[in-house]
Amino acid sequence: MIGIKIRPHSEKKIEVKRGEVYLIRFDPLKKGKLKKIVKNTEIKDPHPAVVISNDIQIQKSSRIIVVPLTHTRKPFYESWEVYSNFNKQRGKIMCYQVKNIDKQRIIKHLGKLDPKTLKEVETKILDGLELINSLAKEQLGPMINILNKIWYSGSEEGLEVSWASNC
Numbered sequence: 001m002i003g004i005k006i007r008p009h010s011e012k013k014i015e016v017k018r019g020e021v022y023l024i025r026f027d028p029l030k031k032g033k034l035k036k037i038v039k040n041t042e043i044k045d046p047h048p049a050v051v052i053s054n055d056i057q058i059q060k061s062s063r064i065i066v067v068p069l070t071h072t073r074k075p076f077y078e079s080w081e082v083y084s085n086f087n088k089q090r091g092k093i094m095c096y097q098v099k100n101i102d103k104q105r106i107i108k109h110l111g112k113l114d115p116k117t118l119k120e121v122e123t124k125i126l127d128g129l130e131l132i133n134s135l136a137k138e139q140l141g142p143m144i145n146i147l148n149k150i151w152y153s154g155s156e157e158g159l160e161v162s163w164a165s166n167c
Helices: 055-060 115-128 131-153
Strands: 020-025 046-051 063-070 081-084 091-094 099-102 106-112
Touching (some): 020 063, 081 115
Antiparallel strands (some): 046 063
16 A cells, blocks of 8 residues: 555554454564565555454453455455455455454554444354354254254253353
């Protein structure tokens, strides 16, 4: 991106929120100069990125988890990318390039991702990491068994449920 002045560290505190989009400096700084160490298809240079960290991580940690956006729409990989129209600019969100970055890499706030698109991003990340299948088998399985018992018996009577132990 042309015309963006890169600062080694932001002196102004930026309030970070889940689902918000920020301009992020992805290349590390070395004594005030960009150090190009990213390879081939890794995201580089300042790019917008949506924060997907939960509120506790945002509040307690100096690091956040982000997913970059790009204005390049082709090629589009449906399995792990989401089309975006953020701030009326067409592009895509690269859900396979999940990054854990220091908050000091934030250059500025750009806006908020709409809730529907954020939900798509979350789903693509879960699918890409095969977390849905893993969770379904390990954590949701006991709950599904309980619901099946209720469904087939037609009654909750005599069924003791401890959700905390099943989650």
